[in-house]
Amino acid sequence: xxxxxxxxxxxxxxxxxxxxxxxxxxxxxxxxxxxxxxxxxxxxxxxxxxxxxxxxxxxxxxxxxxxxxxxxxxxxxxxxxxxxxxxxxxxxxxxxxxxxxxxxxxxxxxxxxxxxxxxxxxxxxxxxxxxxxxxxxxxxxxxxxxxxxxxxxxxxxxxxxxxxxxxxxxxxxxxxxxxxxxxxxxxxxxxxxxxxxxxxxxxxxxxxxxxxxxxxxxxxxxxxxxxxxxxxxxxxxxxxxxxxxxxxxxxxxxxxxxxxxxxxxxxxxxxxxxxxxxxxxxxxxxxxxxxxxxxxxxxxxxxxxxxxxxxxxxxxxxxxxxxxxxxxxxxx
Numbered sequence: 001x002x003x004x005x006x007x008x009x010x011x012x013x014x015x016x017x018x019x020x021x022x023x024x025x026x027x028x029x030x031x032x033x034x035x036x037x038x039x040x041x042x043x044x045x046x047x048x049x050x051x052x053x054x055x056x057x058x059x060x061x062x063x064x065x066x067x068x069x070x071x072x073x074x075x076x077x078x079x080x081x082x083x084x085x086x087x088x089x090x091x092x093x094x095x096x097x098x099x100x101x102x103x104x105x106x107x108x109x110x111x112x113x114x115x116x117x118x119x120x121x122x123x124x125x126x127x128x129x130x131x132x133x134x135x136x137x138x139x140x141x142x143x144x145x146x147x148x149x150x151x152x153x154x155x156x157x158x159x160x161x162x163x164x165x166x167x168x169x170x171x172x173x174x175x176x177x178x179x180x181x182x183x184x185x186x187x188x189x190x191x192x193x194x195x196x197x198x199x200x201x202x203x204x205x206x207x208x209x210x211x212x213x214x215x216x217x218x219x220x221x222x223x224x225x226x227x228x229x230x231x232x233x234x235x236x237x238x239x240x241x242x243x244x245x246x247x248x249x250x251x252x253x254x255x256x257x258x259x260x261x262x263x264x265x266x267x268x269x270x271x272x273x274x275x276x277x278x279x280x281x282x283x284x285x286x287x288x289x290x291x292x293x294x295x296x297x298x299x300x301x302x303x304x305x306x307x308x309x310x311x312x313x314x315x316x317x318x319x320x321x322x323x324x325x326x327x328x329x330x331x332x
Contacts, residue, residue, distance in 0.1 A: 004331060005139040005276030007051050010061045010128065010155050011044015012120040012146030013087075014096035015069040016113075016261065016301050024103050024112065034104065039261075040073045041301030042096055042120070043144040043171060046262045050269030050305045051142070052080040054291070055331025056276065059083040059138075061128060062147065065095035065119040076302050088127060094118040096146070102259060109257050115146070115172065123147045125154050136162040139276040142268070144169045149177055156183035165275075169268045170197055182225035186275075188268050190232045197221075208236045211246055230285070232267060238285055249285040252293035252318065259299045266295035266305055277331055283323045290314050308332065 021033040048060040060082050064070035066089050073095060077084050099114040128151055135141065141159040143152045143166065152168070157179075159166045165185035170176055173193040181187070191209055195202040198220040203210045209231075218229040218241035232238045237251040270291035274284030291311045298304035308331050315325040 004055060004057045005273065006057045006059075006137060007048075007140045007142060007272055007276060008059050008061070008131070008135065008138045009044050009048040009051070009142045010131070010147065010151065011047065011142070011144045012042035012096055012117070013040070013045045013062050013064045013070075013073040014042035014098045014115060014120070014146070015039075015073055016041045016098040016100050018100040018102055018259075018261075018300070020102045020104055022104060024101055037300070039300035039303055040069075040076055041098060041262060041265075042073065043146050043169065043265055044142075045073060045077060046265035046301050046305065047142055047144070047169070047269040047272070048082050049077055049080055049302055050262075050266050050291070051273050052077070052082045053305055054270060054273040054308045054311065055328075056273045057081075057083075059086065061086045061123075061131065063088040063090050063119040063123045063127075065089070065093045066091045067095055069095040069097070070119075086130065088119075088123070090119040090122055093122060096120045100261060102261075107257070109259050111259070111261055113261070117146065120146050121148060123151050125150055128155060131155055132158045135159055135164055138164055140164065140272050141166045142169070142272050143167070144171055145174055146172070149180065153177060153180045153183075156180055159183065167268065167272050169264065171264065173197065176224075178224050181221065184226045186228045186230060186271075187221055187226045188230045188232065188271065190234070190264060194221075194229075194231050208248075209233060209239070214239055214241055214246055215244065217241075228281070230271070232264060237289060238267075240281065240285065247282065249282065249289055252289045252314070254293050254297040257296050259304065260296050262301040262304055263292045263296045265301070267292040269305075270311070273331065277328065279323065279327075286320060286322050287311065287315075287328070290318070290320065
């Protein structure tokens with residue numbers, strides 16, 4: 001590919017309001033927090049921004065409210081060169097908000113998030129109709145579950161009909177629509193989402209998730225038409241299940257974990273860029289792991305997403321030999 005990959009993201013905008021504490025309060029308890037800050041996010045917007053920072057040409061479709069947060073949510077994407085001309089501003093509706101409680105200890109950080117969807121859930125099929133005529137110009141369509149299911153289903157069908165691969169990051173976890181899954185090329189749930197979406201248990205021990213459980217979950221998703229199942233496993237990396245074999249892609253560990261809020265979005269965005277830039281699936285997964293590692297070492301959602309140069313530097317620093325980091329120079 002001699003041009004930069006073109007990626008269409010249809011998804012959410014969410015302003016994260018983040019309270020950092022050393023101790024999460026129990027019911028009816030009040031505790032003092034350490035800090036408070038706001039950071040623009042939303043799974044769709046995070047993934048779009050990560051794709052753009054890694055060098056892809058990105059178009060974002062979504063909806064914000066006509067409130068104080070709306071403009072602040074769009075601005076980081078615009079600054080990164082994302083085409084936001086199709087983003088809708090909904091009068092009289094609030095933008096999406098994510099209420100994040102971040103419990104921070106000396107060596108780790110755990111988050112609890114409540115998402116108020118706001119304008120994201122008002123997006124309609126009629127408002128994305130322009131995509132049907134243009135979808136064939138993209139190399140990948142990237143979807144999540146923070147906008148109405150009928151929008152995702154329709155866009156995925158148009159992509160399938162046009163021969164454009166669809167990556168669905170099925171988060172937040174929910175019961176998945178079988179029709180939607182028939183149109184999905186790459187499904188990227190985490191282990192909890194994979195279990196919930198198939199209704200199958202996923203047990204773990206000191207060696208990580210049970211291989212037999214992973215295989216059963218992947219088989220259930222293949223039966224619904226998904227071509228590639230990639231299950232992210234947090235600190236255990238990710239697993240690609242193919243028939244009776246499982247390939248584990250190790251997690252890239254950093255000395256300090258500051259905030260895991262956008263780790264999954266960073267991983268999925270980088271995976272999309274890697275695949276559309278010509279990397280093999282295994283190479284793209286390693287690229288995604290290095291990208292997400294930088295993200296968790298920083299605070300906030302969008303502010304933590306790294307650039308291509310930063311990921312290339314980490315690949316060299318960790319002496320990754322799977323592919324030459326300079327192969328990604330086509331994205332510059």
